[in-house]
Amino acid sequence: MPPLRASTGRFQAATTGRYFRAPTTQERRPTGQRKGLAVPSANYRSLLRTPGAAAFFLPASLGRVGVAMTSLSIVWLVHGHTGTFTAAGLVSGGFAVAEALGAPQLARLVDRFGQTRVLPPALLAHALAVAVLVSLVVADASDALLALGGVLVGASVPQLGAMSAARWAALLRTSRAAELPAAFALESVSNAVGYLVGPTSVSALAAAGHPLAGTVLAASLSVVGGLVLAAQRGSAPTPATDGAAHARKDRSLLRSPVVVLMGLNLALGVFFGALQVSVTAFVVEHGAPGAAAPVFAVSNCSGLLAGWLYGLRRWRATAPVQLPAATGVLLLGTLLLLTVGSPLGVALVVILTGATIPPLLVLLPVLTEANVHQAVLTQAFSWLGSAGAAGSAASAALSGWAIDSLGPRGGFAVTAAAAAAMTLQSLVGLRLLRTPKGQSTHADPMSD
Numbered sequence: 001m002p003p004l005r006a007s008t009g010r011f012q013a014a015t016t017g018r019y020f021r022a023p024t025t026q027e028r029r030p031t032g033q034r035k036g037l038a039v040p041s042a043n044y045r046s047l048l049r050t051p052g053a054a055a056f057f058l059p060a061s062l063g064r065v066g067v068a069m070t071s072l073s074i075v076w077l078v079h080g081h082t083g084t085f086t087a088a089g090l091v092s093g094g095f096a097v098a099e100a101l102g103a104p105q106l107a108r109l110v111d112r113f114g115q116t117r118v119l120p121p122a123l124l125a126h127a128l129a130v131a132v133l134v135s136l137v138v139a140d141a142s143d144a145l146l147a148l149g150g151v152l153v154g155a156s157v158p159q160l161g162a163m164s165a166a167r168w169a170a171l172l173r174t175s176r177a178a179e180l181p182a183a184f185a186l187e188s189v190s191n192a193v194g195y196l197v198g199p200t201s202v203s204a205l206a207a208a209g210h211p212l213a214g215t216v217l218a219a220s221l222s223v224v225g226g227l228v229l230a231a232q233r234g235s236a237p238t239p240a241t242d243g244a245a246h247a248r249k250d251r252s253l254l255r256s257p258v259v260v261l262m263g264l265n266l267a268l269g270v271f272f273g274a275l276q277v278s279v280t281a282f283v284v285e286h287g288a289p290g291a292a293a294p295v296f297a298v299s300n301c302s303g304l305l306a307g308w309l310y311g312l313r314r315w316r317a318t319a320p321v322q323l324p325a326a327t328g329v330l331l332l333g334t335l336l337l338l339t340v341g342s343p344l345g346v347a348l349v350v351i352l353t354g355a356t357i358p359p360l361l362v363l364l365p366v367l368t369e370a371n372v373h374q375a376v377l378t379q380a381f382s383w384l385g386s387a388g389a390a391g392s393a394a395s396a397a398l399s400g401w402a403i404d405s406l407g408p409r410g411g412f413a414v415t416a417a418a419a420a421a422m423t424l425q426s427l428v429g430l431r432l433l434r435t436p437k438g439q440s441t442h443a444d445p446m447s448d
Helices: 042-048 053-082 085-113 115-138 143-155 160-172 177-207 211-231 243-254 256-285 289-311 319-337 343-371 374-406 408-432
Strands: 004-007 010-013 019-021
Touching: 042 053, 042 177, 053 085, 053 115, 053 143, 053 160, 053 177, 053 211, 085 115, 085 143, 085 160, 085 374, 115 143, 115 160, 115 211, 160 177, 160 211, 160 374, 177 211, 177 289, 177 343, 243 256, 243 374, 256 289, 256 319, 256 343, 256 374, 256 408, 289 343, 319 343, 319 408, 343 374, 374 408
Parallel strands: none
Antiparallel strands: 004 010, 010 019
């Protein structure tokens, strides 16, 4: 065979003088990948095959179903024994406030001492709190005592989602940072499935006359999933060893990028809360109250599909650039809600907005991981969740007032305002938010 000489990416045969161009990276790929198309489930399969990944992700997902069931199970339990939604709402409200305030404190302990040390006693406290609440309900205790029981349950809810996300970050950030968006997309899908399966199961048990079974099942799934997660020591993030240094890193959560991310989650919570109330009011006003459930179900399914597909592709645009694009589409959808005149029109727009949410639920933790010190990452994830919960709770009252004053479109105006706030904050984030490691505006979408 005649010798070959390299010449700027081509090879020249010494005897003939003819040039042969070496195949490019794109051309060496299989046909299905040459145009930047994702191979179905390849990213997720490789993630779950990472040593230790499935061992923590699956029990965390199981426990997350229990967490998703807890709030609604309390409503059914208290209402089933008292016969009043006033008491049920009071207990559920105490639970929500305590969870929003207590979750970051539990996460702070996790970052300081480690998941494997903090999670087992926290799960024991949660199981005891649920037992106390059940005992108070069965004993026909006063509303004040029932609310206290709800506070105890909320303050001890295990933050399995934040802990699972922190494990993905610890597992991938060093050598596989480009796969973090796919990992957080998998977390988003798991969370969405949990909030589909959990509340549906609780409602089915309550409708069958077993509200207590729903509460027991929720606690059992949370505790069992959490204990199995805690047993996976190899994938747990390394806790801080210097208490003074950890306290300084705590204060880093007050930096501008974190404030922007918390503001985005707060506005997202307002959007969720106002949308649910407003869509319900709209279909009731148009004489189709039964349409609310299928509209939300189809929207959730479109979100699941969008989240799954989003995580399969590695995008050319960086996360800070994607964020205003996604919030801009969400704003457009909410503005369309102000113009629709039928339940079908609302359903179509809600399906659009439902498909826009999953990329946001991936981008926010990706940007959090890139802008927060790893020593306080679990705490940061929990604060963002608390901000979303606070926004959702506040929007229920705000959108209710707007609907009473202006009709359903008043509620849709609240959702549009929330989306506009997210878009403005996303534009601010272009300057403040750090680009995640491994991303580039010119990155090959299928590069490793």
